[in-house]
Amino acid sequence: MSEFRASAGASFPRQPFRGGLAVLSGPSGSGKTSICKALRRDPRVELSISATTRQPRVGEQHGVDYWFYSLAQFEQMVADGEFIEWARVYGNCYGTPRAPLAAASVRRDRLMLLDIDVQGAAQLRKQQIAALSIFVAPPSVEELRRRLALRRTDAPEVVEQRLRWAEQEMAQRASYDHVVLNEDLPATIHAVQSLLGLDPLPPT
Ligand code: 5GP
Numbered sequence: 761m762s763e764f765r766a767s768a769g770a771s772f773p774r775q776p777f778r779g780g781l782a783v784l785s786g787p788s789g790s791g792k793t794s795i796c797k798a799l800r801r802d803p804r805v806e807l808s809i810s811a812t813t814r815q816p817r818v819g820e821q822h823g824v825d826y827w828f829y830s831l832a833q834f835e836q837m838v839a840d841g842e843f844i845e846w847a848r849v850y851g852n853c854y855g856t857p858r859a860p861l862a863a864a865s866v867r868r869d870r871l872m873l874l875d876i877d878v879q880g881a882a883q884l885r886k887q888q889i890a891a892l893s894i895f896v897a898p899p900s901v902e903e904l905r906r907r908l909a910l911r912r913t914d915a916p917e918v919v920e921q922r923l924r925w926a927e928q929e930m931a932q933r934a935s936y937d938h939v940v941l942n943e944d945l946p947a948t949i950h951a952v953q954s955l956l957g958l959d960p961l962p963p964t
Contacts, residue, residue, distance in 0.1 A: 763939040766948040777804070777957030779868040781861065781889065783881050783936075784952070786896035787926030788850070789907040791942045795896060796875050798949045802958050808861060808874045811837065814852035817913055827857070845876070845883035850922060856880065865890065871956060878932040885935070894952060895936040899943050901926065 764772055786792050799805050811827040813834050822828050829837070834853050838846060844862075846855030856874060864872035874880075874891070881893055898904040904926055908919045933939050938955050942948040953960055 761934055761936060761939065763941065764951050765941045765943060766951040767943040768947055770947050770951070772951045772954040774954045775957045777871070778892070779804070779871050781865050781872050781874060781891035782956055783874045783876060783884060783891045783893040784896060785876060785878050785881050785893070785929070785932075785936065786942075787898060787904060787929050788922045789904045789911065789926075790896045790898045791907075791945055791948055792875055792896050794945060795949055795952055796873055798961070799873060799952065799956070799958065801961050802953075804870050805958065806864065806870060806872050808856055808864075808872050808876075810854050810856055810874075810876065811843070811846075812852055812854045814850075814854075844887070844889070845880045847877055847879035847883070849877045849879070850918070850925065854880070861889075871958075878929045878935075882932070882935065892956065893936040893938070894955060895933040895939045896948065896952070897930060897933060897939055897941050898926070899941060 784792055784796065796807055800807055809823065809827060811829055811834060813829060813831050816828050820826065837843060837855065842858055843855035844858040846853060856876060861872065864870065884891055901923060905923055908914065908922060914922065940948055940951045950960055
C-alpha cells in the first residue's frame with residue numbers, strides 16, 4: 761500500500777495505462793464523485809453504473825448516475841445473481857451489475873471505474889477480481905464534517921451517521937493498493953489520474 765498526500769502543486773509517480781477495472785472508495789464527502797466526474801472526461805474511462813434503492817437526488821438520472829430500483833426489485837436482482845457484489849450502505853442497498861463488469865475486466869484499451877464502498881471492494885477482493893484499488897481519504901473528520909454540511913444534500917442526522925461510517929471506512933484503507941489524502945481536489949484528481957495512467961485533462 762502506498763499513501764499520497766494530494767496537496768496543491770504536488771507531483772505523483774505516473775503509472776502505465778493498464779485498462780481493466782479500478783475501484784475507488786472513500787467516505788461520503790471525500791471527493792470521490794468529483795474525481796469520477798473528472799476522470800470520465802477521458803474517452804477511455806467508463807463508470808460502472810450501480811443499482812440502488814435510495815431515492816434520486818436532485819439532478820440524478822436513472823441509467824446515468826444510478827439505476828434506481830425499489831427494494832423488491834433490488835431483492836429480485838440479488839436472487840437472480842445479477843450483482844457481482846452488493847452491500848447496505850447508510851440504510852440503502854447498492855449493487856454492481858455483473859454483466860458490464862465482466863466485459864470490461866478483460867479490456868486493456870478501456871478502464872471501468874467502480875465507485876463502491878469498502879464492503880463492496882472487500883467482496884471483489886474475496887472473489888479475486890483483478891482491479892486496481894484506490895482509497896480517497898479526507899484530510900480529517902472535521903474537514904469531512906465541513907464538506908458534508910456545505911453539500912446540503914443530507915439532513916444533519918444523516919451527516920452525523922455518515923461521519924460515524926467514515927471512521928469505520930477509514931479503518932479499512934490499508935486493504936487498498938493506494939491511499940490518496942484529498943487536501944486539494946485538483947491535486948487529488950491529478951494523483952488518481954497518475955495512478956491509473958491517465959493524462960491530466962485541462963480544467964473545464
Ligand atoms: P451515494 O448514495 O452518496 O451516491 O453513495 C453512498 C455510498 O455507496 C458511496 O460510498 C458509494 O461509493 C457507495 N456505492 C455506490 N454504488 C455502490 C455499489 O454498487 N456497491 C457498493 N458496495 N457500494 C456502492
